[in-house]
Amino acid sequence: MRKFLIFFLLLIPIILVGISVLELSSINRFYSSRQLLWTAFGLFLLALNYFIPSKFYNVLSPFFFVISILLLVIVLGLPSNGPKRWIHLGSFYFQPSELAKLAYIFFIARWISKNPRLSEKRVIALFIFTFIPFSLVLIEPDLATSVSFIFLFTVISFLAGADLKILNYIILSPAAAIFSFKSWAFMIFLIALILYLRLMKMSVPYTLIFIVYIIFVGLFSPYIWFKVLKPYQRARIVAFLEPEKYKTGPAWQILQGEIALGSGGLTGKGLRKGTQKGLSFLPAAHTDFIFSSIGEELGFVTTSFILAALFIFSILIFYVGYRDKDIFRKIVAIGISAYFVYHTVLNIATNLGMFPVSGIPLPFLTYGGSHLLVEFLMLGIVIRILREQGMKELSLSNQAIF
Secondary structure, eight states: OHHHHHHHHHHHHHHHHHHHHHHHHHHOHHHHHHHHHHHHHHHHHHHHHTTSOHHHHHHHHHHHHHHHHHHHHHHHHSOOSSOOOOEEETTEEEOHHHHHHHHHHHHHHHHHHHOOOOOHHHHHHHHHHHHHHHHHHHHTTOHHHHHHHHHHHHHHHHHTTOOHHHHHHHHHHHHHHHHTTSHHHHHHHHHHHHHHHHHTTOOHHHHHHHHHHHHHHHHHHHHIIIIISOHHHHHHHHHHHSTTTTTTTTTHHHHHHHHHHHHTTTTOSOTTOOHHHHTTOSTTTTTTTHHHHHHHHHHHHHHHHHHHHHHHHHHHHHHHHHTOOOHHHHHHHHHHHHHHHHHHHHHHHHHTTSSOOOOOOOTTTSSOHHHHHHHHHHHHHHHHHHHHHHHHHHHHHHHHHO
16 A cells, blocks of 8 residues: 555656646746756655655754744845745745745644644644744735645644634634625625534634624724735735726736636647747746646646646545654644645636636646745655655564564
């Protein structure tokens, strides 16, 4: 079983990178050659991690977390005319927020493994630590990446047995902010929320306090909209809600992505034959809209395979964590699985016009070095966990013999 898992955990990324390189070569050979270079370095990191014990990451996780926070602070201090997300290292642009996600997974895994009982105080304390990278990335600004820390916190905390009373505040607050922009929608949300709380058998005092809090969030949301979100972020959200109204402006990317994806048909137009990409109608074809670009040239069959492959890949990683008895390794694997699910869902939802343009890369496919190196690094850690599981099973087998 272990060999089967390792085989498919290696096969899926290699196939996805192969598709990516093919499509990037169709867009610009420079992109494909750079992607191959990063892939080679990523495979080196993967192989290296096969020999690094998980205890190494467990012991040094607080150090990695602090370093990742310092890098996020440093990137905010660098001069830039636009978003401050990258550190320039020669010809390579490193994005600290990608590495910070992995450092955060190590940190939260160590936190919970030290004391698996997640009391209210411990959950709140962990959320405060989560808020540090969340807020720093939000300031860059990179809203979708900042929310990934909240997503990781929610998934891991819930599966680790955190009290739903605490998680309600974290999960439902963003929903309240979204619905608050339409009074009728907010009223329906409140009614549904009351029914949910009663169905979950929450106490009356808790229900009242929580409803008051949600109303406060709704009233405070306009301040966040005008004072926290940047103009381009507001434009993306508005364009997503009313794409036809803004089809020559902020919604241009979304509509062109949908056209490219739909025009490919079952098997696509063929490499270098995509008209949306070829005539420069499709922006960011190598990054945000790589999925649409692939759909136009390689068709529905290929995009369906990509979607299935990424979810199977995420499920296999989750299974690796699920079967592990070591709490640290278990949470690391589950956190990595959640990372891939978040990236896959948001990127593809953007390409399908189901979510505002987020800038979240599609694993192993989007052009870029930072995310690709971190993804191979994560894969190496998962395979190392599988190796340690095998070593444990062998040890138990030898004990049984004697």
